[in-house]
Amino acid sequence: MQDFSAAFGLAFGLIASGDADLFEIVGLSMRVSLTALLLSCLIGFPIGALLVVRKFFGRGIVIALVNSMMGFPPVVIGLLVYLALSRAGPLGWLGLLYSPAAMIIAQTLLIAPIVAALSRQVLEALQAEYDEQFRSLGVSRGSAMLALIVDGRYGLVTVALAGFGRAVAEVGAVIIVGGNIEHLTRVMTTAIALETSKGDLGMALALGIILMSIAVSVNLGASALRAIAERQAYA
Amino acid sequence: MPDTVPFAPPDKPDKGPPTPRDRLLPGALRLDRLTLQVAGKTLVDIEKLELEPRSVTVVMGPNGAGKSLFLRLVHGLIPPSSGWVSWGEVACGEATRSTQAMVFQKPVLLRRSVAANLDFVLRRRAGSRAERRARRDELLARVGLAGQAEQPARLLSGGEQQRLALARALATLPKVLLLDEPTASLDPASVQMIEQIVLAASAEDTKVIFVTHDVGQARRLADDVAFLHHGRLIEHRPAAIFFTSPASEAVDAYLAGRIVL
Ligand SMILES: Nc1ncnc2c1ncn2[C@@H]1O[C@H](COP(=O)(O)OP(=O)(O)OP(=O)(O)O)[C@@H](O)[C@H]1O
Ligand SMILES: [Mg+2]
Numbered sequence: 001m002q003d004f005s006a007a008f009g010l011a012f013g014l015i016a017s018g019d020a021d022l023f024e025i026v027g028l029s030m031r032v033s034l035t036a037l038l039l040s041c042l043i044g045f046p047i048g049a050l051l052v053v054r055k056f057f058g059r060g061i062v063i064a065l066v067n068s069m070m071g072f073p074p075v076v077i078g079l080l081v082y083l084a085l086s087r088a089g090p091l092g093w094l095g096l097l098y099s100p101a102a103m104i105i106a107q108t109l110l111i112a113p114i115v116a117a118l119s120r121q122v123l124e125a126l127q128a129e130y131d132e133q134f135r136s137l138g139v140s141r142g143s144a145m146l147a148l149i150v151d152g153r154y155g156l157v158t159v160a161l162a163g164f165g166r167a168v169a170e171v172g173a174v175i176i177v178g179g180n181i182e183h184l185t186r187v188m189t190t191a192i193a194l195e196t197s198k199g200d201l202g203m204a205l206a207l208g209i210i211l212m213s214i215a216v217s218v219n220l221g222a223s224a225l226r227a228i229a230e231r232q233a234y235a
Numbered sequence: 236m237p238d239t240v241p242f243a244p245p246d247k248p249d250k251g252p253p254t255p256r257d258r259l260l261p262g263a264l265r266l267d268r269l270t271l272q273v274a275g276k277t278l279v280d281i282e283k284l285e286l287e288p289r290s291v292t293v294v295m296g297p298n299g300a301g302k303s304l305f306l307r308l309v310h311g312l313i314p315p316s317s318g319w320v321s322w323g324e325v326a327c328g329e330a331t332r333s334t335q336a337m338v339f340q341k342p343v344l345l346r347r348s349v350a351a352n353l354d355f356v357l358r359r360r361a362g363s364r365a366e367r368r369a370r371r372d373e374l375l376a377r378v379g380l381a382g383q384a385e386q387p388a389r390l391l392s393g394g395e396q397q398r399l400a401l402a403r404a405l406a407t408l409p410k411v412l413l414l415d416e417p418t419a420s421l422d423p424a425s426v427q428m429i430e431q432i433v434l435a436a437s438a439e440d441t442k443v444i445f446v447t448h449d450v451g452q453a454r455r456l457a458d459d460v461a462f463l464h465h466g467r468l469i470e471h472r473p474a475a476i477f478f479t480s481p482a483s484e485a486v487d488a489y490l491a492g493r494i495v496l
Contacts, residue, residue: 132312133343137356137407138333147355151346233389234346 003201010202011209022203026210029187032100032174033167036107040167041160043108044115049145051120052127063120069113074106078173081106085177100185102177110173111163118162122155123148154229161222165215261323261334261410262288262442264309269318271304271466279304279315279466288323290458291433291443293474295450297495301466302446303340306413309444310337322411335411336404340419340446342396349375349391349399350384356406374402379428393420401429411442418452430455450490454478462486464495 014022051063083089085097085105096102126148134144149156171189178185180194188207195204257263264286271279279301286292294302307313309320311327320327322335345352353374357367375381378398383391388399401417414433418426433456437443447453453460457474464485470477481487488495 129343130345132307133339135312136310136332136335136337136339138329143359147345232387234387 007201011205014206032103036104037164039108040112040115043112047116048119052123066117075172078176081177098179103174106173106177107167115163118159158222161218257288260288263323267319272316281468289440293453293457293460294446296463300463336407336409337413338400338417340415342400344388352388378402414445
């Protein structure tokens with residue numbers, strides 16, 4: 001029990017004093033996950049919209065595939081990225097293994113399918129409503145996709161927040177491809193795992209508190225946005 | 236005609252008798268043995284129908300008669316189960332649809348401002364930015380929404396949404412206007428505004444097909460009336476004859492406000 005309260009005391013001390021190591025780790029985490037999120041949205045939104053406007057043959061299979069990629073185990077994605085980036089791998093010449101870039105790639109592969117699958121669900125309802133009107137107006141497929149993404153923006157922000165939550169909280173993939181190297185690839189989740197095993201509970205807990213706060217704010221942000229959207233009849 | 240004032244159609248420009256060339260105009264609709272079946276039920280079954288290219292055709296009939304399905308069929312939004320639809324000798328499809336505009340029974344508006352809903356359509360037309368803005372403002376003024384340009388479209392009242400949907404349809408400069416009960420939730424002044432717009436469009440040789448349940452409105456607008464019931468075309472006749480001497484029991488009952496059997 002003493003350990004417990006002492007750890008909390010230490011944790012708040014670290015946060016309050018703006019500990020440089022602590023915030024370096026938090027900063028890198030945010031940089032990696034936000035970059036991965038940006039890439040995932042650039043990939044995932046158009047894929048989601050395309051799956052909605054194009055009723056091509058085999059669409060059902062593609063959707064099932066994307067949906068099942070949502071549940072892909074992060075460690076396996078980490079392993080695949082490791083194999084691709086390792087010196088003997090096909091992308092080994094890039095020399096990206098154990099760098100933030102490698103972590104961004106892994107997280108992007110992890111959450112792009114989530115963003116694509118969830119945005120397809122969000123846009124499907126919108127498409128059902130707009131389809132006949134768009135065909136009546138002779139809107140091209142590209143414009144229709146863009147219009148769906150623009151008009152589904154509030155739903156899509158919620159999708160992005162879900163993807164971000166998954167990305168920052170992920171540990172298995174980034175530890176494999178990043179290697180948890182101090183001052184280089186150490187992010188919140190990998191640091192928590194390490195500090196806990198080292199017995200530095202204060203640092204682990206401080207990171208844990210920040211990670212939790214981020215997760216909570218992301219969810220609050222999502223609900224606030226939904227409320228705004230509903231009030232403006234944009235939802 | 237002045238002796239039947241309350242029922243007289245407003246003064247309409249005389250479009251002259253149809254000429255053989257008219258059949259080639261984009262507004263000349265021809266249907267041949269058109270049917271639509273869904274899940275084994277026949278929802279539309281029209282043997283033959285030909286519409287003049289420049290008139291206002293009013294489509295009437297009880298709820299569930301197939302009026303909305305008829306509009307979607309001739310607009311090419313749903314493929315018929317069998318039969319043939321053509322506009323001015325061109326088979327109904329993407330090409331004919333691009334010269335037409337439809338206002339749906341339930342307006343579908345983008346989740347954007349009123350102005351942005353019009354810009355969405357105007358953007359794809361030629362002209363400078365300033366010209367398009369002028370055109371947008373003119374359209375908004377025409378449907379009485381000039382003061383609400385920046386409001387989210389979906390917060391408009393039901394009647395305002397219908398007026399915006401009509402403005403958007405006009406923005407495409409259609410050769411054919413398909414209107415599905417466009418004044419169903421409008422106040423009397425707005426109804427008059429829409430009717431003026433429709434007659435003005437018709438005077439500029441736009442073909443109008445107008446679905447309504449309002450007999451008075453049909454009398455004011457129609458050059459000819461098509462009456463549907465159970466998916467079948469019961470009558471298609473010039474307005475003057477349609478209202479004064481219904482040829483069928485169904486139309487007689489409908490006009491008299493009785494249940495149509
Ligand atoms: N997709 C569909 N599947 C099955 N039945 C349908 C479908 N769409 C319409 N119907 C049926 O077809 C009939 C005609 O529908 P339609 O919407 O054309 O009627 P309407 O004449 O426009 O009626 P209202 O005056 O109420 O607008 C209705 O009985 C309706 O239930
Ligand atoms: Mg209808």
